Amino acid sequence: MSEIADTVGLRKSSLFHHFRTKAEMYAAVVNRILGEVELELTRSLAKGGTAVERLDRWVDALIDLMVRTPAHSRLMLRSLFEDDELSGALPEQREADERLERIILQARNVLRDGMAQGEIRAANIPHTIQSLIGITIYHFASGDLGNEIIGTSIFAPKEVERRKQEVKAFLHHGLVTNSATDEHR
């Protein structure tokens, strides 16, 4: 809290004038970020097109969001997999949970539509959503390890563009070349 106060040009005790507890402040930050995410992802889907086109735009939009403020991706991942240490029924936290639920529901719908139209393979939708999260958010939250694996900064514009292409190529083609060879056994 002292560090935060310093960086915003206040003293610690002043922060407690705006947020009653640290947890409330944290929830407000997460909620605000999720608000941006919901807005942008909704926009990306609203432009219409086939399910695959919408999914591609969804991925691009999510990656753009992660890149816009690198710290956000870390915070997102943390808030996703850290079971709310305080599980508190804070209103901001409840609101954030609802936002997250709506975001996931939208992704679910895109996949469902695509499968109904035959554009998307009949995969298990919840698992696919988990995979999408893992592929997009984890990558930009992977910090030092990610930079080491990739070789340059994962946030370098050129590398971000490459990530977008690789993710979409992964979604479109998988990894294995000849899809016919694996259904043996």
Next chain:
Amino acid sequence: MSEIADTVGLRKSSLFHHFRTKAEMYAAVVNRILGEVELELTRSLAKGGTAVERLDRWVDALIDLMVRTPAHSRLMLRSLFEDDELSGALPEQREADERLERIILQARNVLRDGMAQGEIRAANIPHTIQSLIGITIYHFASGDLGNEIIGTSIFAPKEVERRKQEVKAFLHHGLVTNSATDEHR
């Protein structure tokens, strides 16, 4: 440290007889876990077969590891994306880093071999590794959110089996049905 001491039937001060600092203990735990991971993943690759077969076994082995002790997946993800808060040049930490490097090198080699043989599409190898980590480790570290998305416990044996199949199907086929339709523009 008190909680750890309680769960192992000691007092806090006794822990400091075995580990000089908390950071050293943490590094030792991570190192031990990475040791198991390295061992199992190396075994999964040593059995031979085509690159795709080895990759499939690698995924199965990694998922088995995440499931064996649920807490490990959380710890793994944390240790991966948290930039070593103490960056300390602790010997255990250095050793863990080297283990991680060898694990990643092995995955890199499988992908390289598969591409050389034409079994695997010519994708960007580092990005593909990041995707593999995201798909496997994130899922089992996703805690409450994961359970909510999936609908049941992500660690339920049936659900774990489904995850293995979904991940491998993803690797083999991607998501989009007709790979020919997307190379327009």
Next chain:
DNA sequence: GCAAAGCTCGACCGATCGGTCGGTTGGCAA
């Protein structure tokens, strides 16, 4: 049988943490 080494513990420490409180300031409405 005895000393050394290994292990455990309670008591204690300084630092830091989240948070409180009383009081000052500045702007604005009446």
Next chain:
DNA sequence: TTGCCAACCGACCGATCGGTCGAGCTTTGC
């Protein structure tokens, strides 16, 4: 001009944190 209130601050607090220390107990080696 006055009164009010949001914003801000310094001083302070109890709790907890990681860690130390010396005194006992137990095991090992010879």
